[in-house]
Amino acid sequence: MQRVLIAFVIGLAIGCMLIGRVDYLLLPAGVVVPLIGVFMGLMLLLVFVMFFLYRRRYVVAFSFSAFLFFLLLGCVAFQLKYRQSESEMSALSNEHCVRGVVVNNPQRKTRSLAVQLQTKEGVTIICYLNPNPLEKRLVSYPEIGDSLVVFTKHGFVPTSFLTDSTDEFAAYRRYLFLHEIAGTCYSESWQVTKCKPEGIRAVQRVLNSQLRTLRDTAIPIGEHDDFAVVTAMTTGNKNELSKELRDQYSRAGVSHVLALSGFHLSVVYMLLQLLLFTWVGSDKWRKVARSVSIFTIWAFVAIADFPPSLVRAAIMFSLLLLSQIVRRRVNTVDVLCVTVMAMLCVNPFMLLDVGFELSVLSMLGLLTMGNWLFERWMNKRRTMSREGWIRRMVIKVSDFVVSSAITTMVCSMMTLPLVSYYFGIVPILSIGSNLIMSLLATALMAITAVWWMVSWQSQLSAWVGVGVMGIASLMNGVTSWFSSLDFAVIPWRANELGVVMWYFLIAFLLIYGARHLSIYGNGGGQHK
Secondary structure (H helix, E strand, O other): HHHHHHHHHHHHHHHHHHHHOHHOOOOOHHHHHHHHHHHHHHHHEEEEOOOOOOOOHHHHHHHHHHHHHHHHHHHHHHHHHHHHHHHHHOOOOOOOEEEEEEEOOOOOOOOOOOEEEEEEEEEEEEEEOOHHHHHHHOOOOOOOOOOEEEEEEOOEEEEOOOOOOOOOOOHHHHHHHHHHOOOOOOOOOOEOOOOOOOOOOHHHHHHHHHHHHHHHHHOOOOHHHHHHHHHHHHOOOOOOOOOOHHHHHOOOHHHHHHOOOOHHHHHHHHHHHHHOOOOOOHHHHHHHHHHHHHHHHHHHHHOOOOHHHHHHHHHHHHHHHHHOOOOOEHHHHHHHHHHHHHHHHHHHHHOOHHHHHHHHHHHHHHHHHHHHHHHHHHHHHHHOOOOOOOHHHHHHHHHHHHHHHHHHHHHHHHHHHHHHHOEEEEEHHHHHHHHHHHHHHHHHHHHHHHHHHHHOOOHHOOOOOOOHHHHHHHHHHHHHHHHHOOEEEEEEEOOOHHHHHHHHHHHHHHHHHHHHOOOOOOOOOOOO
């Protein structure tokens, strides 16, 4: 599976580089499907020959042909996705009026209101609404699921994958293009029609309404930044976060806490295990509890609007829980590869998403080098005396400190080049800040879950809200102190060659470890 994923990723990268540079090499649309069919037929023929005629004689030929097939598949997949996005943009080029459904929370800007719409053709656009109607006339405020008609005088500005160094908004248009936003517009006027949403949008609308109620309860207790952190960590909505607060968490090396990922999903899973009493139930009840956990996890992902890092974690959690239900041993590295392959097949543009890249690389490091280091610590810990409750408590605290240090060190090693390349900084105090923030973040999510459950009772919600806002304030205080230190970060921006060479070195270490250090052994790479 690793070889298939590597070939597919290389193919996606080649397809990305071909666009705009050697446009004449783009495959015609009528050739793509027949060409894939020919390669698939050759692969099936080689499989038949290998397994039924000459057995293992043509294993090398089969592996080589499979590598070429997935290389071509990746190249074609990226180009097809690019053509699809371009066709959506061209449909908006001459439009001055558009009707769509609001699909996210409107975000207040300095002089406008940003609303994301989805038309009936499935095209997604961002409209910056003129705020005057909100201030001068009594009109309804747009919410998720409402129908919105936008009139624009200057038409729509299409997003673009190709960047122009003379355009100061080129990077922003490329970002929107890769996130499947076809265009943007500034409205002259707009009309909203209240609608009753269905499905997951109805749930999101109810939660947003309840979130506003919690906000009214929380703001008198704490600061706005405290509530912004709570909102980002529990619903994935980062609209409330100020630029200063984002920079503060980034300089402290804990910005991953604000983005929903596997860490947040693991806390949700632990809370589910406590609520379902899995530690005292029978084996059949544990299977039922794991099935319920899978459903609940995906409901949480849907409510958070499917961020890539959370989707990756949810797929891995689901596969591992299914393996526990059917009592099959699986290799967690293979599970990661299957997850990444599935996500890239659905949306090849995820390969260029910064959050997706950092999430996958961090998880790869934890499943290989991280598991090996923690296994070495566990072997050493077995020699320690367990007599007395004080020693047992010290061992548990040591486990937490060592696991947090290993997690931070491995994730920093895996993501250092990309963080430097994209953000131009290297946080050097992340180990210390993560030790504290991991405890506070876990406590915050646990108490916030209670806060959401009692939010319909105002007095009890106010009491629990005091604890929630207190922890959030403490988190902001910790990150403020770390980020204020002069040596918190080192300004350094890596170039493309440096990033490539760093990951070649990491790949060599992982391959060497897999062969000589048993990184993928029973303790590190497998899950029961």
